[in-house]
Amino acid sequence: MAVTAPVTDDQATGRVAEIFADIRKTRGTDFINNFWRALAVDEDLLERTWTELKQVMLMPGDIDPLTKEMIYIGVSVANGCSYCVHSHTAAATAKGMSAKMHGELLSVIALAGKTNQLAESLQVPVDDAFMK
Amino acid sequence: MAVTAPVTDDQATGRVAEIFADIRKTRGTDFINNFWRALAVDEDLLERTWTELKQVMLMPGDIDPLTKEMIYIGVSVANGCSYCVHSHTAAATAKGMSAKMHGELLSVIALAGKTNQLAESLQVPVDDAFMK
Amino acid sequence: MAVTAPVTDDQATGRVAEIFADIRKTRGTDFINNFWRALAVDEDLLERTWTELKQVMLMPGDIDPLTKEMIYIGVSVANGCSYCVHSHTAAATAKGMSAKMHGELLSVIALAGKTNQLAESLQVPVDDAFMK
Amino acid sequence: MAVTAPVTDDQATGRVAEIFADIRKTRGTDFINNFWRALAVDEDLLERTWTELKQVMLMPGDIDPLTKEMIYIGVSVANGCSYCVHSHTAAATAKGMSAKMHGELLSVIALAGKTNQLAESLQVPVDDAFMK
Amino acid sequence: MAVTAPVTDDQATGRVAEIFADIRKTRGTDFINNFWRALAVDEDLLERTWTELKQVMLMPGDIDPLTKEMIYIGVSVANGCSYCVHSHTAAATAKGMSAKMHGELLSVIALAGKTNQLAESLQVPVDDAFMK
Amino acid sequence: MAVTAPVTDDQATGRVAEIFADIRKTRGTDFINNFWRALAVDEDLLERTWTELKQVMLMPGDIDPLTKEMIYIGVSVANGCSYCVHSHTAAATAKGMSAKMHGELLSVIALAGKTNQLAESLQVPVDDAFMK
Numbered sequence: 070m071a072v073t074a075p076v077t078d079d080q081a082t083g084r085v086a087e088i089f090a091d092i093r094k095t096r097g098t099d100f101i102n103n104f105w106r107a108l109a110v111d112e113d114l115l116e117r118t119w120t121e122l123k124q125v126m127l128m129p130g131d132i133d134p135l136t137k138e139m140i141y142i143g144v145s146v147a148n149g150c151s152y153c154v155h156s157h158t159a160a161a162t163a164k165g166m167s168a169k170m171h172g173e174l175l176s177v178i179a180l181a182g183k184t185n186q187l188a189e190s191l192q193v194p195v196d197d198a199f200m201k
Numbered sequence: 202m203a204v205t206a207p208v209t210d211d212q213a214t215g216r217v218a219e220i221f222a223d224i225r226k227t228r229g230t231d232f233i234n235n236f237w238r239a240l241a242v243d244e245d246l247l248e249r250t251w252t253e254l255k256q257v258m259l260m261p262g263d264i265d266p267l268t269k270e271m272i273y274i275g276v277s278v279a280n281g282c283s284y285c286v287h288s289h290t291a292a293a294t295a296k297g298m299s300a301k302m303h304g305e306l307l308s309v310i311a312l313a314g315k316t317n318q319l320a321e322s323l324q325v326p327v328d329d330a331f332m333k
Numbered sequence: 334m335a336v337t338a339p340v341t342d343d344q345a346t347g348r349v350a351e352i353f354a355d356i357r358k359t360r361g362t363d364f365i366n367n368f369w370r371a372l373a374v375d376e377d378l379l380e381r382t383w384t385e386l387k388q389v390m391l392m393p394g395d396i397d398p399l400t401k402e403m404i405y406i407g408v409s410v411a412n413g414c415s416y417c418v419h420s421h422t423a424a425a426t427a428k429g430m431s432a433k434m435h436g437e438l439l440s441v442i443a444l445a446g447k448t449n450q451l452a453e454s455l456q457v458p459v460d461d462a463f464m465k
Numbered sequence: 466m467a468v469t470a471p472v473t474d475d476q477a478t479g480r481v482a483e484i485f486a487d488i489r490k491t492r493g494t495d496f497i498n499n500f501w502r503a504l505a506v507d508e509d510l511l512e513r514t515w516t517e518l519k520q521v522m523l524m525p526g527d528i529d530p531l532t533k534e535m536i537y538i539g540v541s542v543a544n545g546c547s548y549c550v551h552s553h554t555a556a557a558t559a560k561g562m563s564a565k566m567h568g569e570l571l572s573v574i575a576l577a578g579k580t581n582q583l584a585e586s587l588q589v590p591v592d593d594a595f596m597k
Numbered sequence: 598m599a600v601t602a603p604v605t606d607d608q609a610t611g612r613v614a615e616i617f618a619d620i621r622k623t624r625g626t627d628f629i630n631n632f633w634r635a636l637a638v639d640e641d642l643l644e645r646t647w648t649e650l651k652q653v654m655l656m657p658g659d660i661d662p663l664t665k666e667m668i669y670i671g672v673s674v675a676n677g678c679s680y681c682v683h684s685h686t687a688a689a690t691a692k693g694m695s696a697k698m699h700g701e702l703l704s705v706i707a708l709a710g711k712t713n714q715l716a717e718s719l720q721v722p723v724d725d726a727f728m729k
Numbered sequence: 730m731a732v733t734a735p736v737t738d739d740q741a742t743g744r745v746a747e748i749f750a751d752i753r754k755t756r757g758t759d760f761i762n763n764f765w766r767a768l769a770v771d772e773d774l775l776e777r778t779w780t781e782l783k784q785v786m787l788m789p790g791d792i793d794p795l796t797k798e799m800i801y802i803g804v805s806v807a808n809g810c811s812y813c814v815h816s817h818t819a820a821a822t823a824k825g826m827s828a829k830m831h832g833e834l835l836s837v838i839a840l841a842g843k844t845n846q847l848a849e850s851l852q853v854p855v856d857d858a859f860m861k
Contacts, residue, residue, distance in 0.1 A: 072324045072686050107323040111700025125308045132305045136268050140275040144313035146454045147279030149545035149677035152320040155331040158468050172507025173264045176257045181276035182450035183443045188284040190410045191239040192204045199287040204422050243436025278718045281413035281809035290732050304771025307718050311711045318710035322674045322703050336588045336818050371587040375832025389572045396569045400532050407536040408577035411543030413809035416584040419595040437528045440521045445540035452548040455503040456468045463551040542850045545677035554600050568639025571850050578846035579839045586806045600852045635851040653836045660833045664796050671800040672841035675807030680848040683859040701792045704785045709804035716812040719767040720732045727815040
């Protein structure tokens, strides 16, 4: 179903093999999901994207890793990215999202989706209090 | 710039006046932002939306209020709702989002937006490991 | 605020002038809204779009004109087209959409927006009963 | 393919069982589509969404039920919700949408999608005549 | 998985058969992809869409055919149209898009998706220098 | 109208000042548009985004710079990013996009937007011929 066939381990050489090794080492698992295997059709794109993901999602910051995953899910739902909803829901669950938290996440996304449409339907003018 | 003129306090009567009073009481401020004034063109819609917002965003749960606001922002950005980005960034700031957290939030949203497009461009097949 | 300056009546010549005349005659008003003045930067695009709009929105069919306008608004809200929400809400009102109908339209759009996000969040599999 | 396994009748207890019963009774059919089974992972979310759907789509109003379904389809297409396009096209057909009406619906959605992009491409300024 | 069953050659009569013949002749291949077979549920819609595609994509202009396909892919990715990403990536490849160009195309789409979200997140005001 | 006030030259220090200097040098102009001034609220985000833009848009590749700008516009229109449509239409014009090319670009974007909605409305199944 893919536009380009994902790169298998046998096909991975040079920089692609190095990045696959770094993904495995960083995540502590042998599993490499299809997203990275698909991106490997372009070495520069693969490297740039993996480097950014490590910086944004894995380096310690002031937003905790699970919260980041839930924000990621929210954006991916609204952008209609089926693959990303699957992979980041799995990631959030692995980082401790309970069934109850998942339900609350869904409720926030649903409410946001609803009020987004309402504000757009009514073309609500931004209040002066929100301007900078 | 609005599609319908927002309802002023003078125009608010009956159920609309009651909901405006509840918004003020619940939030502890006299300020009612334009979204609710615009929604007031339909009493049922106003009541349903305010009731849902109170349940989802204000009732204690397992996701903290600031995290909910940041998820809300992520969804609103991806849905392109200018009004909602303004109002919920203000809400997140009021609930303690620092400039550093804002920068991290922007970085997660940007990365998600980017990988959403990539997964869609490549039509990456969902890994068996993510299926239920 | 436009990307290209809208074409004024003075600037309209040849085919553009003919189409502006047809818009006025077809609609029975001297007013030509900015959308057509902006499209006039490309004669072919202007003609193709106006011809399609006449066929789809103005020729008698099995869906009545007001219903078509409300569908148009729903699509435009979800696509985030501010201009189109304004112009088609005005058109729907001109064709008889009451304040009560507007409230119901908003309620349907809001519910659809909400359930769209939920079905996407949960990646709900399409039921066999809905397949052809 | 789902993110969470849909709740079967055997698994449905308490409030979920009650809502499933209400769905069956309200619709006059034993069939419960996957959307509700997926939402059942969170009782509050299930109840809130079903209650809203009953109020918005099933209570008599000034917009007829078939028109509401066609607006729902338009929003769902623009939001890219595959599941919702399937389920609401089935619902519209059940409520009397003919093949000819379906063709007209598609034509309006296509035209709206096209002009939405054009107005966005050209950043057409909203006419004063459309402002309130 | 379709909402309506695609029209087979056996089922194609009258105007539909004529358009199918024109598609084959214009493209120099016997293959007619599912998009046109699905659109054939409405003769007017089929004819209008095929005529527009011939004018926009196949008539000589100042943008070359491969560039048009790459723009088409970019729009289709952002609109989340899985079918269109598949069919137009195939078309671009047939028109000479190399693996290296595909990688660069993906990089531009990814960057645009990212900066689109950032500009929306920050509600960046349009510079005077960009206004007309 | 911004969510955060753009960083002025006077406020730019350290790494932000260095990146502003690099933007000026790379582009050969003193003008720095609001996007970069807004991003400067987070140094890491500013640096990562500018570095990526230089690599993707400015380094020589197999897709020429003007084509990249037109793809960028297509994505930005579909994502509904008003700021990006303005800034990249200006960039495309500066790189040689004529009025005729702009008209053709608009026609491709409009057609893609239309057929995206149609393929989604009909849930057209991807042809085997397009699968890998």
